[in-house]
Amino acid sequence: MRATMTPQELADRFVQKFGTRVSNVQVKERCEGVKKLPQKTVWMTVSREDINDAVAELISIDYPHLGVIAASDNGDMIDLLYHLQVFFGGKHEEICVVFTIQVPKSDPHVPTISGLIPGAVYSEREKQDMIGVTVDGIPDSRRIFLPDDFPENVYPWRKDEKGIPPSMVRELWKVDRPTDRAVPTVAEPEPVEKKEPEPAKEAPSGGAAE
Amino acid sequence: MSQKKAPYELPIGPIHPALKEPINFTFQMNGEVVEKVNFSPGRAHRGIEWMGMRRNPVQILHLCDRICGICGVAHALVFAQAVEQIADIEVPDRAYYVRTIIAEFERIQSHILWAGVAAHELGFDTLFYLAWQIREESVDVIEYITGNRVNYGIMMLGGTRRDITVDMFPRLEQALQYYEGLLEKMVNLFLNDKTIAMRCKNTGILTKRRALELATVGPTSRASGLAMDVRIDSPYAAYGDLDFDIVLPDVYGSDGTGDVYDRIIVRIFEVKQSIDIIRQCMKQMPEGPVLAEEKYAKLLMNLKKASGEAFARVEAPRGEDMHYVRMNGKQEAPEMWKVKASTYSNQMAWVEILQGEQIADIPIIVASIDPCMSCTDRVAVVSTDGDAGIMTKEHLHRLSVEKTRRLQA
Numbered sequence: 337m338r339a340t341m342t343p344q345e346l347a348d349r350f351v352q353k354f355g356t357r358v359s360n361v362q363v364k365e366r367c368e369g370v371k372k373l374p375q376k377t378v379w380m381t382v383s384r385e386d387i388n389d390a391v392a393e394l395i396s397i398d399y400p401h402l403g404v405i406a407a408s409d410n411g412d413m414i415d416l417l418y419h420l421q422v423f424f425g426g427k428h429e430e431i432c433v434v435f436t437i438q439v440p441k442s443d444p445h446v447p448t449i450s451g452l453i454p455g456a457v458y459s460e461r462e463k464q465d466m467i468g469v470t471v472d473g474i475p476d477s478r479r480i481f482l483p484d485d486f487p488e489n490v491y492p493w494r495k496d497e498k499g500i501p502p503s504m505v506r507e508l509w510k511v512d513r514p515t516d517r518a519v520p521t522v523a524e525p526e527p528v529e530k531k532e533p534e535p536a537k538e539a540p541s542g543g544a545a546e
Numbered sequence: 547m548s549q550k551k552a553p554y555e556l557p558i559g560p561i562h563p564a565l566k567e568p569i570n571f572t573f574q575m576n577g578e579v580v581e582k583v584n585f586s587p588g589r590a591h592r593g594i595e596w597m598g599m600r601r602n603p604v605q606i607l608h609l610c611d612r613i614c615g616i617c618g619v620a621h622a623l624v625f626a627q628a629v630e631q632i633a634d635i636e637v638p639d640r641a642y643y644v645r646t647i648i649a650e651f652e653r654i655q656s657h658i659l660w661a662g663v664a665a666h667e668l669g670f671d672t673l674f675y676l677a678w679q680i681r682e683e684s685v686d687v688i689e690y691i692t693g694n695r696v697n698y699g700i701m702m703l704g705g706t707r708r709d710i711t712v713d714m715f716p717r718l719e720q721a722l723q724y725y726e727g728l729l730e731k732m733v734n735l736f737l738n739d740k741t742i743a744m745r746c747k748n749t750g751i752l753t754k755r756r757a758l759e760l761a762t763v764g765p766t767s768r769a770s771g772l773a774m775d776v777r778i779d780s781p782y783a784a785y786g787d788l789d790f791d792i793v794l795p796d797v798y799g800s801d802g803t804g805d806v807y808d809r810i811i812v813r814i815f816e817v818k819q820s821i822d823i824i825r826q827c828m829k830q831m832p833e834g835p836v837l838a839e840e841k842y843a844k845l846l847m848n849l850k851k852a853s854g855e856a857f858a859r860v861e862a863p864r865g866e867d868m869h870y871v872r873m874n875g876k877q878e879a880p881e882m883w884k885v886k887a888s889t890y891s892n893q894m895a896w897v898e899i900l901q902g903e904q905i906a907d908i909p910i911i912v913a914s915i916d917p918c919m920s921c922t923d924r925v926a927v928v929s930t931d932g933d934a935g936i937m938t939k940e941h942l943h944r945l946s947v948e949k950t951r952r953l954q955a
Contacts, residue, residue, distance in 0.1 A: 366631055366856075370639050370832060373786035401774065402761040403859065404890070406870040408882035417870065419857060421780075425773030425792070430780045434857070455761030455894050481591045492596050493882075500596065 340423045343376040343431050346397065350380060353393055358382050377432040384437045384446050387418070391452050394433060398422040405459040407467040409495040413438045414467055416446060439469055441496070448473040467493040553581055569917070575905065583900045587893065595883050602878040603629050603703060603849050604842065611697045613885065616659065619652045620862035621885065622701035627782060627858035628871040629703050633849055641705035641836040643827045646784040647718070648691060648700055649860070650820040654725065655684035656863030657813040660916045661736065664810065667909040668745055669947030673735055680728055687721045690714070703845060704838030715828050722821045729818055736810055737798060744953045746807035750899040750911035753804055760894040764865020765812045766915045769795055770804030776861040788826045793819055806914040850878050864888035864916045889917045906949035909942060
């Protein structure tokens with residue numbers, strides 16, 4: 337059994353270690369079911385230079401599972417949210433840790449965390465595609481979800497001029513039936529010969545058919 | 547296929563209309579052996595998140611039903627949980643149980659569907675027909691509860707749209723008994739079969755360490771001995787009230803090497819676990835309403851005012867499913883909505899588990915993490931001089947079947 341700690345202890349450890357480099361530390365609980373057992377989460381904001389240190393600190397506590405890196409366009413900034421879980425496997429002991437980092441749009445770069453968690457590449461590639469944050473040091477920088485012929489400098493999750501322009505959106509409800517098509521020729525149906533109904537060999541034995 | 551010089555490239559994919567996740571594989575082959583694997587997903591990116599950010603949460607909920615044909619309830623459930631956190635909606639206790647029951651029936655149908663696909667990929671089509679035949683029962687029960695076989699439309703923000711009443715329990719119990727009676731047969735057919743063992747043991751191995759590092763989820767990680775199950779780790783819905791444990795391959799005496807065989811064990815025994823969970827739910831179900839707010843107009847008003855961010859996670863049949871939602875209180879549509887489906891997390895494992903395996907093993911290994919399988923529909927073998935030969939899914943499938951026959955001989 338791995339040693340576990342409470343969400344508050346985990347939050348305190350980060351505050352102690354990083355001091356003012358972490359901010360906005362919040363411990364939240366969500367309870368569901370009749371017994372109201374808590375889902376424990378710790379949210380904190382770290383600077384982008386510290387993201388690898390923060391993940392390394394989490395690894396020193398317990399090797400985390402990376403859920404996903406979410407991103408949100410926040411006006412001048414892009415928020416990247418690293419959703420990590422520790423202490424899974426024990427009964428109801430898991431703590432979800434969310435590191436939020438803010439990246440200015442004028443300099444959209446973040447360091448990769450794939451050196452610490454190899455599985456992060458997938459999510460980091462997606463962030464490059466979708467919100468236009470360049471991940472420095474990423475081992476594989478190809479596009480992942482967007483097609484190869486997708487225009488450069490357009491990012492679907494952006495809410496500014498780099499987002500999807502209206503010209504790229506097809507208003508399907510406006511699309512009517514095509515009127516410029518040739519009318520398809522319809523073959524005359526061949527006359528069907530009428531067969532004499534064969535006399536039933538046996539009367540159906542009642543039930544559903546009737 | 548005229549050129550024989552190694553290594554040659556073997557692209558698989560990318561598209562098939564039946565797929566929710568078409569994917570393009572490129573294998574570097576040396577003879578029969580896979581040397582290097584590469585894949586590129588996103589061939590049918592529908593921009594669902596983009597669409598969601600232009601709709602109100604109730605509309606998104608019904609969009610969630612349509613993210614995946616199999617995990618219809620998982621996405622809607624997890625989105626509802628995230629929004630309920632932001633808007634502070636108190637879900638009635640009974641709704642948690644209705645959600646749990648329907649989610650577990652979904653797990654049964656998903657796992658048995660997968661078992662059928664696995665049997666088909668190995669060339670056991672009788673077993674495939676049997677598995678899909680018995681899957682019908684769970685789909686029938688889902689239809690009995692929700693009215694639909696797919697796209698259930700049962701979730702609502704703040705509860706569920708339909709109740710499961712006491713007079714429906716006998717039908718549910720009938721289905722559970724049906725599966726209980728078949729379970730021994732399924733274990734016997736899948737796990738005691740000499741040929742399945744030969745094909746699946748020590749094939750597509752994912753070690754515990756790599757399962758953790760590659761951030762895999764669900765049965766894929768559990769088969770590698772990694773104890774991880776959102777239902778137990780961070781209990782949601784009624785799971786915190788129930789008594790059950792994480793299924794690891796040691797339930798059937800395997801030491802958890804993380805091969806395809808272990809993934810079969812985990813899924814089959816999770817069907818057994820689901821039966822037990824549904825029984826517990828029916829026994830403990832509290833009385834009361836199933837929906838917090840009946841009036842949609844009022845619900846939408848409250849949602850429009852809600853602001854904040856939250857994420858929620860559920861254990862979908864294929865593994866952890868996670869949604870992140872941010873709302874700003876100014877507009878109906880959420881400011882941000884991020885969907886992370888289970889296969890998203892598991893795909894990285896393919897690169898690991900396919901390396902060093904044979905062409906004939908590709909179908910079963912790719913299927914073993916339970917993605918959408920029809921990716922292998924069209925395979926083109928391109929040799930370096932540009933002379934392309936098309937390898938159909940049937941051909942690839944035949945290679946797999948032939949290998950089974952060879953082993954049986």
